[in-house]
Amino acid sequence: CEIVIKFGHNDGEVGLLETPYYAYSRVFKNMVETLSGGRMGVQVFPANQLGDLPSMLEQTVKGTLQVTAGQNTGLLASYFPKIQILDIPYAFPDLDTAITMLNGEFGEALNEELVEAAGVRILSYLPTAMRNFASNTKEIKSPADLKGMKVRVMEIPLHQKMVESLGGIPSVVSFAELYSALQTGVVDAQEQAPYTMVMNNLQEVTKYYTLSQHLLNSNACTINEEFFQSLSEEDQQIVLKAARAAQRAMLGITTANEPEVYDKMAAAGVQVYVPTEEELASFREIARQSGVDYMTSIGVEESYIQDFFDEIDATYAALTAVG
DSSP: OOEEEEEEOSOOOSOTTTOHHHHHHHHHHHHHHHHTTTSEEEEEEOTTTTOOHHHHHHHHHHTSSSEEEEEEHHHHTTTOGGGGGGGSTTOOSSHHHHHHHHTSHHHHHHHHHHHHHHSEEEEEEEEEEEEEEEESSSOOOSHHHHTTOEEEEOSOHHHHHHHHHTTOEEEEOOHHHHHHHHHTTSOSEEEEOHHHHHHTTGGGGOSEEEEEEEEEEEEEEEEEHHHHHHSOHHHHHHHHHHHHHHHHHHHHHHHHHHHHHHHHHHHTTOEEEOOOHHHHHHHHHHHHHHHHHHHHHTTOOHHHHHHHHHHHHHHHHHHHOOO
16 A cells, blocks of 8 residues: 555444444445555554544544544544534534534534644544433433432533533543443433443443433544645545545444334333423523533634524524425
8 A cells, every 4th residue: 555544443343233433444444445446545443442532532633643533522622622512502403404514514614623723634523313311310301300410421521511500410430431430329320322322331220311312422533634635636535535435324323223222221121211392491491501601611702603503593494394
């Protein structure tokens, strides 16, 4: 190979359905190598072989690693805080709206700002699911139920503010340690996308799962910008085409896998609760405002946030228009 792309991610290589980033990397590798006639090769390093997600992102920023997948917006925010706008609670009504918008002009403009700020480019936005509350102590039907509960969150300030606003006590625990934290009562609750619940067998240590759909599970695959610009225009197009195909594959797999995920939860005795529209509204009213307040506190203009909401409304309206 004339050009070697090192690609790191955090998933194992169990199977295409069980480990979606394995599916992404496999499609990406195959297309890059095929379309380039073997001039470009992709070396995949799964299962955190090159370090955890923050470490792999840092390596990609520095250019010692060319591509990394599975990076969430919270990690990217340490280089580009504005990207946390995608984490405002209840911003997106559904996954289709998020995917359409991030694949369009809004996502492109945000990506160019990330390139300027961090020296990495998003190859694929990977909004894989909506996140939901899960608990071991009681069913969560309203913000009042969260009061005083120790809720595991990722190390994302906006997520922590959301839990605080709803009356919970945010507790940062790594995903790898979450199973034992739930088992031993270090935390009472968590918030998780459906497919990530079973990735770490969290259904075994969870009693209740509420479809609160409060946050977009917002991930990305990123490439070092200096490396990307070193490629010929033809090779850049090959990489982008491979990333689009890998995105379709991964998002399709997480969608196709969802019924099996709920089957596994049911088999483990997890009670799944679907909130009423009134109950969802009680979460939305508080949580969404906490996200807006946080974004303005870090210097994002209110007019930009309003434009973001307007774009979401317009995208949703276009997608749901009949006839």
